[in-house]
Amino acid sequence: MRSSPHQTTAAQAGFTLIEIVVSIVVLGIALLIVTSVLAPQARNTVDPVMDVKASELAQTFLNEALAKSYDHNSDHNGSRWRCGETIIGLTIAACSTAGELGPDGETRAQFNDVDDYITNGFISGDALLDSSENIIGNLYPNFSVAIDVVHDAAGFNGGSGTDIAKRIDVTVRVPSGNEIVFSAYRGNY
Numbered sequence: 001m002r003s004s005p006h007q008t009t010a011a012q013a014g015f016t017l018i019e020i021v022v023s024i025v026v027l028g029i030a031l032l033i034v035t036s037v038l039a040p041q042a043r044n045t046v047d048p049v050m051d052v053k054a055s056e057l058a059q060t061f062l063n064e065a066l067a068k069s070y071d072h073n074s075d076h077n078g079s080r081w082r083c084g085e086t087i088i089g090l091t092i093a094a095c096s097t098a099g100e101l102g103p104d105g106e107t108r109a110q111f112n113d114v115d116d117y118i119t120n121g122f123i124s125g126d127a128l129l130d131s132s133e134n135i136i137g138n139l140y141p142n143f144s145v146a147i148d149v150v151h152d153a154a155g156f157n158g159g160s161g162t163d164i165a166k167r168i169d170v171t172v173r174v175p176s177g178n179e180i181v182f183s184a185y186r187g188n189y
Contacts, residue, residue, distance in 0.1 A: 047176070050174040050175060050176065050178075051174070051180065053140060053143065053174070054143065054172040054174050055172075055180075055182070057128075057140050057143060057145060057172055058145070058170040058172050058180070058182035059182070060130065060136075061117065061145065061147060061170050062168060062170055062182060062184045064117075064130075064131050065111075065114045065117045065147075065149075065168050065184075065186070066114070066168070066184060066186055068111060068112055068113050068114050068116070068186075069112055069113040069114070070082065070083065070095070070113065070114065070166065070186055070187070070188040070189070071083040071095045071096050071114075071115070071166075071188070072096055072100075072104055072112070072113045072115070072116075073092070073093035073094065073095060073096060074095075074113065074188070082163070082188050082189065083095040083096075083163060083188065084163030084188070085163075094163070095163045095188065096115065101115040101118060101149055101150070101151075102115060102118045102120070103116045103118065104116060107133065108129050108131070108133050109131065109132060109133050114149055114166055114168055114186045115149040115166065117147045117149060117168065118147060118148055118149050119145070119146050119147045119148075121146060122144040122145065122146045122171075122173060123144060123145055123146070124137060124142075124143060124144030124145070124173075125137040128140060128143070128144075128145060141175070142174075142175035143172060143173065143174060143175065144172075144173045145171070145172055145173075146170075146171045146173075147168065147169070147170050147171075148168075148169045148171075149166050149168050149169075150166065150167055150169075151164075151165070151166055151167075152165055152166065152167035152185070153165050163188050164187070164188055165185050165186065165187045165188065166185070166186050167183055167184070167185055168183065168184050168185070168186060169181055169182070169183050170182045170183070
């Protein structure tokens with residue numbers, strides 16, 4: 001018996017045009033949902049990298065500043081005396097007051113105490129220098145740094161006065177515009 005040309009067998013079965021269109025629409029919606037979930041995640045993967053670079057940049061400035069003397073009136077040759085200290089037979093100048101903090105006219109390579117690093121605003125690009133005054137801004141494109149130094153004996157040991165501790169705050173602005181603050185204390189020793 002011969003089959004009619006209008007009858008379909010299992011070998012001839014297939015999808016109709018409507019079924020194909022519906023499956024393409026469902027697949028498109030599924031891909032849209034998946035990409036809307038993954039796209040923000042891809043963008044957020046850059047943030048940890050920028051945070052690490054910000055930490056590296058801040059640590060560079062903090063290490064350099066912490067290696068310097070406590071104050072302009074301190075002994076710059078290695079802790080024979082401290083500003084504000086009283087030693088028999090020796091008059092040592094008092095530590096700088098809040099209004100006296102900041103660079104004392106030295107160039108970056110000549111900075112000798114922690115408050116010389118105060119920037120009075122953000123610096124970036126070619127103004128980002130290492131301790132030898134080499135430009136490091138090309139290593140940190142679109143980053144900027146602000147450094148502030150304040151007397152903070154209360155935060156250091158609960159004391160008061162200008163002769164106990166200074167807090168160094170390094171604020172790094174990453175390319176996204178977020179600002180991260182790194183702080184360290186330099187004691188008068």
